Amino acid sequence: MKINVVKGTRDLGPKETARFQEIIDKLDSISYFYCFTEVTLPIIEHAQLYKRSVGETSDIVRKEMYAFEDKGKRLLVLRPEFTASIVRTFVNNKIHALIDLPFKVHYHGPIFRYERPQAGRYRQFYQYGVESIGVNSPLIDAEVITYGYAALSFIGIENVILKINTLGDDDSRNKYREIISEYFQKHIHKMCHDCNERLQTNPLRILDCKIPSDQEIIKKAPKIHDYLSLASRERFNEVTKLLDQSDIPFEIDQTLVRGLDYYSEIVFEYHYYSDEGKTLGALGAGGHYSHLVKELGGPDLPGVGLSFGVDRLVEVLKEIEEDDNEEDYNSFVLFYLIPVGDVKIEDVYDVLMELRKQGGYSYDMYHEKKPLKTLIQKAKKRDARFLIFIGEDELKNNTLTIKNMKTEEQMVVNRQDAKQVIRSLFFSSMREG
Missing domain, CATH: 3.30.930.10 (Bira Bifunctional Protein; Domain 2)
Incomplete structure (x- = not known):
């Protein structure tokens, strides 16, 4: 159910x-x-x-x-x-x-x-x-x-x-409450149920009524500024x-x-x-x-x-802002890791955790083996700014292949230099908008 x-x-x-x-x-x-x-x-x-x-x-x-x-x-x-x-x-x-x-x-x-x-x-x-x-x-x-x-x-x-x-x-309000009660008492039979209740409990609250017919009566009521x-x-x-x-x-x-x-x-x-x-x-x-x-x-x-x-x-x-009001349930990611070839998904996951430990930016990956084209489409749906490809060569040489999704530029960097390079890429992408 x-x-x-x-x-x-x-x-x-x-x-x-x-x-x-x-x-x-x-x-x-x-x-x-x-x-x-x-x-x-x-x-x-x-x-x-x-x-x-x-x-x-x-x-x-x-x-x-x-x-x-x-x-x-x-x-x-x-x-x-x-x-x-x-x-x-x-x-x-x-x-x-x-x-x-x-x-x-x-x-x-x-x-x-x-x-x-x-x-x-x-x-x-x-x-x-x-x-x-x-x-x-x-x-x-x-x-x-x-x-x-x-x-x-x-x-x-x-x-x-x-x-x-x-x-x-207090003195002003008490005086005005008496005046306003007398006024509304003469008209209350024409007013809404809430106004009838408020006359008995808190007459000032009648002034807050939004019903059009009651508003006409309220407009003619005595004004509090005359009793301050x-x-x-x-x-x-x-x-x-x-x-x-x-x-x-x-x-x-x-x-x-x-x-x-x-x-x-x-x-x-x-x-x-x-x-x-x-x-x-x-x-x-x-x-x-x-x-x-x-x-x-x-x-x-x-x-x-x-x-x-x-x-x-x-x-x-x-x-x-004339927003289209359409909800987007995809979470944003800056760097999206993609396994290439026959690499184990667990090895890519290890690289993901290593990058996250460095802090500063959002990293994610798809946690199941899928064709390369499918994974790139998933990255696009997440509005990823960069792709990080992890294949056998990258694991063997301890490198990362990083692609800028906007400019299509691609570079290979050593993992030991990744923190500094990623920081530089982030700020350059911010300037690009």
Whole structure:
């Protein structure tokens, strides 16, 4: 019986995996430039971590977590987001007492949410993000936002619109929540089921509804900027001023609230639009959190972070590069060894192992006896740059016959000189392209 891949998950072949790794490598470079240090965290966490941080009423906790009870009767979940885990490790390890703050980290790994699969969205997907914890300053907010914009540009995504908003401080948000509840109470009978639920649990989340008929009602709702405290207004203005100074273009979107309860003050999203106006939604998003560290048992310190959906970044780059999307399951090889004549396959294998011990480059061979023409075709399918022929003369004279597949040039070299010659051939082939 054939067993299919689980709904909402997918296999990544060599080509797609290489795309992912290339993006991760480039994001690592930007993280290094901005002095973010990498951390690696568990995939499984206690469910209580997200109930306390993301919020009992959030869609993630109510509908989307992959939760299970282990043999010790502990309620665990597959990680649905990273920020709470980063804050947990910050608190667990008392990092605030060990370093000069802020605590600046980057991370990447799989995330699991039971959502409806759609274009660019999966139930297991990959995130890359950064967090800066411990310093309460608009400069930190602006730095993280600027990092995100620079990162997208660095990996090759230019048509980006940064949308920003502020949720204000506690007083601003509480006041606005009352106002917005009164407004939506008058219209809720015309709105969707989710909006009806959110009115009872978290009215601000109604602003995030994407149903067109509800959007018309949302557009006419009171705006949070009319209810901001002086401190929140000044903080938001300072962040936007810093973005202007860094030549970061942005749009203020007063309906932007994000789906996680721990956010306060600045929130933001990065959207890509193709030349035809096509979008996959937000490529990345984040915001400021004032109380999450304290809520999880640490000192009263703020933080700000963002994360990118790497799956979506891959989809956008494929569109930009007009990639044919055809997977190639052949693994790349630089030097392909081919037995000639009646030599034993084991003798060629010994040469293969000898070359691999020298390191530096990829070597491979076909591990069964086949006609010479067949083996050359197999090398071409692997996109080999060079063929190394091993026949009786080569074994007797301790030599290698190396052929450049692009130029058709062929040379005989002593095996004791092979390391230096192969290095020279590699760099010459790189110049040839």
